[in-house]
Amino acid sequence: MSTENSSDHLFNNSVKILTDLIAFKTISGEDNTSLIEYCDKILKKLGATSFKTFDNENPKQQNLFATIKAKKSNGKKPIILSGHTDVVPVSKGWNTDPFKATVKGDKLFGRGACDMKGFIACALAFAPVYSKASLDRDIHFSFTFDEETACIGAPILIEELKKRGVKDGICIIGEPTNMKIIDAHKGCYEYTTYFEGLAGHSSAPHKGVSAVEYASRYVNKLIALREDLKKRTPKDSIFDPPHSTLSIGGIFGGIAHNVIADKCHVNWETRPVVKEDGKFLNLKLDKYANDVLLPEMKKVFPNASIRKKIIGEVVGFEREEKSNACELVSSLTGDNSREVVSFGTEAGLFQEIGISTVVCGPGSIEQAHKIDEFIVLDELKKCLNLLDGIKSQSISN
Ligand SMILES: [Zn+2]
16 A cells, blocks of 8 residues: 555544644534635645535535546446534633543544534545545535534525436445444424514403413323323334423413413424324324414414524434445444434435435544544444445445
């Protein structure tokens, strides 16, 4: 092996790139364009083609999709290496500067070290090897924005992939799993429902429309539907708890004891084990709001309203009996286990357009979103090994 490809060189380079990535303060919701430019520059230098996608109303947050093309294609499915570029905010109490990578012993500390700039760093460090190899399939790099909030960036990229006809292949989402194979997780749907009634004096409740009271009835309906979700538990569910869950995160409304509240909103979420549960729940709930609550409200105040706002609907990632993505990773790591996780990822979005997907990446979710987030350096080496295995599966003999 030439020095450039030696594993030491690759590892050192991954640490250097990870250090650079951590220095970009790409907190969800904020500008990530300098990080995207940094990644694009590395890949373009290697001859990759790329395009960026974003919401026209917010061009300061971008997805990057870059491709190192096959030298001679023989119909093998392309591989997508996918990571989100955003990190969660930092709270006080860090022992190091969260945006300055700090190596102590066998660990590297910094926000995003494991979730999930570590994987992106490995992919970028390995890219020169792919560009020199006689690849017989395309290798794509997919770096998205705002995964942590509600997977806001990825759907914009997925739309573009559909337009460009990229709807087949194998996708590895490098979320921190200690390089274990994750092949399923629940969906995560978040909503805020706004109630608008009519204010008035509390001594004459019949002359006003209490947004708080209607919101309470709405919450009761949600709690009743929660029981229905339990009854719908699929046989052989692989999740814990086995059914779709539903939780009320907060109720906000009212200004005083003696004033009828004209405004109230409810934050709630559901984690469906199957897509049908999400549909079932929303259908029943909307029907109750529109057929029962709203007509009552309008009788007193015709302008009354109930508005359900979707904060995010991160689709679930469903286990497949035969998964090309899982089999590829198993064949390279020798690990045949399959696990489910309680956190959401972009996996379901890729799966939805027919791309075989697996979640597998360096570092542990235990350290994600926490003070003193770190990645064990050895995890980067394991990830580089996987990427090397992918190379050997992507060159013609
Ligand atoms: Zn993540």
